[in-house]
Amino acid sequence: VPGEHNVKNALAALAITMELGLPVTEAVKGLESYHGIHRRFEIKDEIDDIIFIDDYAHHPGEILATLEAARAGWPGHRLVAFFQPHLYSRTKSLAKEFGEALTRADVAVICEIYPAREKPIEGVTSQLIADACHMAGVPVVHYFTDTKTIPKFIHSQLRAGDVVITMGAGDIDKLNDAMRDAWRKDANDLA
Structure with a gap:
């Protein structure tokens, strides 16, 4: 571990x-x-030399620890981090810190906020974190308002040797499952 x-x-x-x-x-x-344990640096699968990991990280410190562990475990590999912020209030108050933590990734894919118990706050979207990633110097940043389009997106982005990590306290683990299913399906269709 x-x-x-x-x-x-x-x-x-x-x-x-x-x-x-x-x-x-x-x-x-x-x-x-x-x-x-479940959702704590859980290695879900390795498909076509791409490693898929899921983690419950939803605070900047946890994200930093998760990405540093991946960097130590797979030195020289490209880290592709999918992050789903948890709560509007946390996104508003910690957007800059999230952006800084995500600098440990080579590619940051920011998904829309998982609201849990909160009502939306006007002007607060995951775009705040995507902007903070750009400001902090994350090399490649993508922002998605609809995670249903991500499984198709990954085929143009992922390559052998990548370490893909989904992070967040919401339902982002389902995205990890969907990405792996889509990757397998497309691989089978090409065979």
Whole structure:
């Protein structure tokens, strides 16, 4: 399981094991069998040398940690980050920070806000984050108001060796599924 935070958690688990006088070999076996949890740097699939990952990251710090873990795990690979902001109020107050966190990606694809419990705030859309990405220097930024068009879009954008990460607290994991399904379907149609 990649990521500095996961290494720290594993070391803490080993330290507690030792402090309690439990067998370290058993703790090591447990760590070796640990593959992570749902929506936390969850490697969903690898298709045509493209890795698809889903993560619940929905704050700038979480996005930064997720992208840095991907960068460390796949150095030299292009990172394509799909981000769905969660809440209008959070988008309004943290747009700049989201843009800065997304600079760790080579391509940022910004989806429309997942409102959850909130009503829209006038003038607040994901375009604020897309603009912040441009200002922060993200090399390539795309903004989508309708995620249904993204599965077709990916065929003109993705290439072998890419690491694709969907991030957000909303329903962006469904987009990850749809992208993988569309990629497989088109690959089968071409075969």
